[in-house]
Amino acid sequence: MKRNYLRKLLLSPESRLLMTSDAYTEAMMICFPPSLSGSQIQPQSFWDEIPSYKDETKKAIKAIADDLKKYSEVAAIPISVEYSSDELPEGTIAYHRIKGTILSESYYWFSTKQFEQDLLTAESNPNISVHFVHINSGGGEAWYLDRLSDTMRSLSKPIYVLFEKIGGSAAYYIGCHGSTVNTLTKNDSIGCIGTMVSFYDFEGYYKKLGINKVEEYATKSDLKNKKYKDLKEGHPEQYIREELDPLCEQFISEVKLSRPALSKLPEDDPVFRGETFDAITAQQKGLVDGISTISEAISEAYNIGQEWLTKQKTQSQILQYL
Known part of the structure; x- marks a missing residue:
């Protein structure tokens, strides 16, 4: 049953969620899609075969690569999801996609555990110079985000984050770890820093x-x-008091640690009370750094990766003389 884990997560009172209300509604519609049969509304079967998240990511990176060919300044920039390949050219961008509901373990949706492994694999590949994290998500499952945060802070290669359309709750929990954090448009929704529980009692x-x-x-x-x-x-x-509040404090502490500018805001600022902002306001608050097109973001990430490579080579040369 392909959607059983997500369905259980949405219906259980024990699930702690970091997601926007729209993201919750979307997840419910995915797990319990209605279909019209005469005058009756009946649930569709969710046994139908759906593509794996990895397959969807490969389609996404191919579409991006094809689009980049239109721009001469970025057409030759190497970007890949083959994190372990030793055939990648030096300076390759590791593309990580976070789209839809965030789960800890899933083959068909984004998985924080799999993302962690992908980050570590790309980190150990000498031909990869930067992580590009492309996020369009309203959040999801809270569990395992603390471990993922520890891993992301331990990475030496730069992390470039681009939010597209929405970066809410658990998605921002992940995205705030970027050394550079941008949005695609002025109308993207960013924030929703807080915790909630939501389920149906049958x-x-x-x-x-x-x-x-x-x-x-x-x-x-x-x-x-x-x-x-x-x-x-x-x-x-x-x-x-015992479930939601501690997780909320953990969330707020994490974003303050990753985005020092947020520590300057008052404790009762809407940022820390679950509010969601457009990209302009998010930038003013310190949630993001700027707004860029996908080609601009790829170009900037590549240049950041090149700077990191140069720094590593310089340090290596210095060590040879010590």
Whole structure:
């Protein structure tokens, strides 16, 4: 079942999400797409074969490479998703695509664990000089983002981030680690720094169908699932305090560490309260550095990579004389 993990994530009260409301709605429609059958709306099967995320990324980089051929100044710039290839020319850009719902483990959607491995593979390839992270996502699963952040901070090669259309919540959590962070247009949506939980309670529906849920706990298991039951029953205080608030503080600390300019903002600034901004305002706030076309971004990333290569060669030469 190709969408089972995402479906479980969306319906479970135990899932902690870093995503915009639009991204949540989109994910729900992907997992539970309606189709018209006469006058009835019925769910479509989600057993249909869908392409892997890796296959979709290869299509995306091919489209970008074809588009870059139109511009002489960037037509010859090497860019690839073959991170381990020893046949890449020196100075190649490693292209990383983050599109749609962010999950920790997935073959068919973006996976933070796979992204981490791709970063490390590209980092160890001497022919790759820079990571280009292309993001169009409203966020997703919070789990594993802290580990991914540690890995991204450990990289020595520069990271160039380009947000296209939206960089919200978990997507910004990842994107803020770029040494350069730009958007594609003035109208891109950036931010939504905060945490949420959202799910549907089907117990009332099942009860109407005559399906009654039976659930009992051991005498000494009085706290088992209590905070989740309280959440479902309209008493979210413990869940917010113990689950959402700590994750939110972690998120805010991470973006402040990665984007020092944000530390100058007041603690009650809308940036830290889940607000989303257009690219112009995001730049004024310090969330992003600028706005650039895809060709400009590729060119700038390549030049940054060349500067890094030159610095590495110089340091190597100095060490030879020591």
